[in-house]
Amino acid sequence: MSNPIDAPAGGQRYDVAILGAGIAGSMLAAVLARNGVRTLLVDAGLHPRFAVGESTIPYTSALVRLISARYDVPEIANMSTYKDIRNNISRNCGWKKNFGFVYHRPGLAQNPVEANQLVLPVALQTETHLFRQDVDAYMFNVALKYGADARTGVKIADVDIDGGTGVVLHADSGEQFHAEYIVDASGFRSPLAERLSLREEPTRARTHSRSVFTHMLGVKPFDQTDSGSRHGQPSRWHDGTLHHVFDGGWLWVIPFDNSKGSLNPLCSVGLTLDPRVHPAGAMGPQEEFDTFLRRFPAVAEQFKEARAARPWVATGRLQYSSKQVIGDRFCLTSHAAGFIDPLYSRGLTNSFEVVNALAWRLIEASRDGDWAMERFQYVEDLQQGLFDVHDDLVYTSFVSFRDYDLWNAVFRTWAMGTMLAALNLENAYFEFAGHGRDEVFRNLEQTRYPGSPFPISDGFNDMCGTAVKLCQQVETGALDPKTAADRLFAVLQQADYMPSAFKMGDPKERYVYVTPPKMVQAAKWAGSEAPEEVGHVLHGAMGGLVQERLRNLLPRLRR
Numbered sequence: 001m002s003n004p005i006d007a008p009a010g011g012q013r014y015d016v017a018i019l020g021a022g023i024a025g026s027m028l029a030a031v032l033a034r035n036g037v038r039t040l041l042v043d044a045g046l047h048p049r050f051a052v053g054e055s056t057i058p059y060t061s062a063l064v065r066l067i068s069a070r071y072d073v074p075e076i077a078n079m080s081t082y083k084d085i086r087n088n089i090s091r092n093c094g095w096k097k098n099f100g101f102v103y104h105r106p107g108l109a110q111n112p113v114e115a116n117q118l119v120l121p122v123a124l125q126t127e128t129h130l131f132r133q134d135v136d137a138y139m140f141n142v143a144l145k146y147g148a149d150a151r152t153g154v155k156i157a158d159v160d161i162d163g164g165t166g167v168v169l170h171a172d173s174g175e176q177f178h179a180e181y182i183v184d185a186s187g188f189r190s191p192l193a194e195r196l197s198l199r200e201e202p203t204r205a206r207t208h209s210r211s212v213f214t215h216m217l218g219v220k221p222f223d224q225t226d227s228g229s230r231h232g233q234p235s236r237w238h239d240g241t242l243h244h245v246f247d248g249g250w251l252w253v254i255p256f257d258n259s260k261g262s263l264n265p266l267c268s269v270g271l272t273l274d275p276r277v278h279p280a281g282a283m284g285p286q287e288e289f290d291t292f293l294r295r296f297p298a299v300a301e302q303f304k305e306a307r308a309a310r311p312w313v314a315t316g317r318l319q320y321s322s323k324q325v326i327g328d329r330f331c332l333t334s335h336a337a338g339f340i341d342p343l344y345s346r347g348l349t350n351s352f353e354v355v356n357a358l359a360w361r362l363i364e365a366s367r368d369g370d371w372a373m374e375r376f377q378y379v380e381d382l383q384q385g386l387f388d389v390h391d392d393l394v395y396t397s398f399v400s401f402r403d404y405d406l407w408n409a410v411f412r413t414w415a416m417g418t419m420l421a422a423l424n425l426e427n428a429y430f431e432f433a434g435h436g437r438d439e440v441f442r443n444l445e446q447t448r449y450p451g452s453p454f455p456i457s458d459g460f461n462d463m464c465g466t467a468v469k470l471c472q473q474v475e476t477g478a479l480d481p482k483t484a485a486d487r488l489f490a491v492l493q494q495a496d497y498m499p500s501a502f503k504m505g506d507p508k509e510r511y512v513y514v515t516p517p518k519m520v521q522a523a524k525w526a527g528s529e530a531p532e533e534v535g536h537v538l539h540g541a542m543g544g545l546v547q548e549r550l551r552n553l554l555p556r557l558r559r
Contacts, residue, residue, distance in 0.1 A: 385451020
């Protein structure tokens with residue numbers, strides 16, 4: 001490291017310095033400043049700015065309002081529903097009522113029976129397609145409102161850390177900033193990861209993918225194409241995040257113009273490919289995208305009149321990891337710690353998970369002066385667990401993309417996880433709302449499965465492990481995809497942690513649609529047949545969500 005760090009002569013010494021003023025760094029800064037922590041937020045860039053990670057999931061929204069309530073920052077809750085975002089943050093965002101997956105084979109017409117959809121129960125919640133430049137700027141301004149100091153347009157050239165005395169940040173300009181602790185929430189080019197040689201080389205990730213992406217104008221709703229109109233799915237493809245999946249990759253389509261209140265004509269589009277199946281050649285990203293469209297005519301129909309609204313971005317391999325994210329006086333979080341793939345929109349969720357776990361530890365450390373690394377050990381376990389869990393999920397998905405039957409089974413493992421994860425957090429939120437004791441959130445950390453979307457169930461986590469093992473056998477050629485699909489469906493049919501009303505184990509039920517009658521059946525199951533730990537969570541979460549929805553409806557009905 002360096003020699004002991006002296007306090008600045010006549011200057012401000014912060015409790016926590018945060019590198020990166022994106023949505024995660026700004027949220028952490030807002031939470032800390034609101035709770036009396038002297039906080040500095042430093043970023044080489046300026047707002048507004050382009051960012052990806054634009055699609056929320058129910059787990060994201062549950063985390064957002066949990067963090068808002070736990071740390072008493074009501075402005076954060078404005079990001080928890082599409083309606084609140086539209087009314088309080090930006091009308092440039094789109095709504096998200098479903099997750100759609102359409103399976104394709106090169107050169108062939110799309111088979112209408114090879115499509116899947118998870119439809120969100122709109123009576124309870126609508127997710128959002130975030131126009132990140134607006135939402136990130138909003139969160140940054142919330143941090144300033146609560147007293148965080150910010151220095152944007154300032155590049156940190158070096159960092160000195162001393163476990164006994166604190167941290168000094170050295171800017172290119174010659175300025176120095178002093179703090180007790182540093183959180184790096186920047187990204188792949190993390191100053192701390194480079195300074196401390198924290199990157200894992202090679203990464204342990206099983207997933208291999210690269211991406212080209214941009215924002216486009218003129219993208220036709222898939223429902224208005226010949227192929228997209230043949231499925232009979234319960235929710236319009238255009239009303240959600242659409243994934244076109246195929247052997248070796250997937251394409252995201254995230255419209256911002258799909259609701260009446262939106263003012264934004266743009267659509268986020270990204271092509272993500274396994275470079276071992278689709279090597280990067282000498283083509284530029286636009287030419288590569290056009291070449292892809294020629295191979296998949298059903299997808300091409302959606303882009304006949306589309307054009308890029310900003311320069312394409314092309315990446316190398318997306319996956320990177322860190323052998324250590326917590327140390328004396330520092331933490332790597334968000335995309336400074338690692339990244340897998342945009343599939344399933346887990347980036348924001350993982351970032352907010354770490355904000356939630358890290359914030360209360362930093363608040364307590366600022367009050368008692370104990371910055372010992374041991375205090376933050378759970379954050380290390382959590383971040384590494386989140387990385388591995390997402391890697392397992394995306395890895396199994398890429399393997400399954402080679403065969404629809406296997407993909408149809410793997411799709412269920414993700415759908416279960418995203419639904420159960422949100423309910424687990426909602427249950428904790430409603431318990432906290434009832435008594436206000438923070439212990440309900442700290443109890444969530446007492447688990448053998450840090451990073452798992454549903455850590456309370458051994459059965460769920462065993463099922464996820466089975467999916468990985470089956471896909472590994474498929475990848476090595478030891479097992480054919482259809483046999484692997486049959487075996488995974490057999491496991492799903494025995495799942496006692498998911499209501500049978502949702503029919504997750506039935507391969508013919510390609511559209512997961514949680515209707516009100518199914519919710520009633522699930523509530524009865526939670527109170528009678530479910531394992532005790534699962535039944536408690538589901539019953540509490542669903543009951544709380546229904547009661548909350550009724551409270552919101554009553555004033556309108558009385559008008």
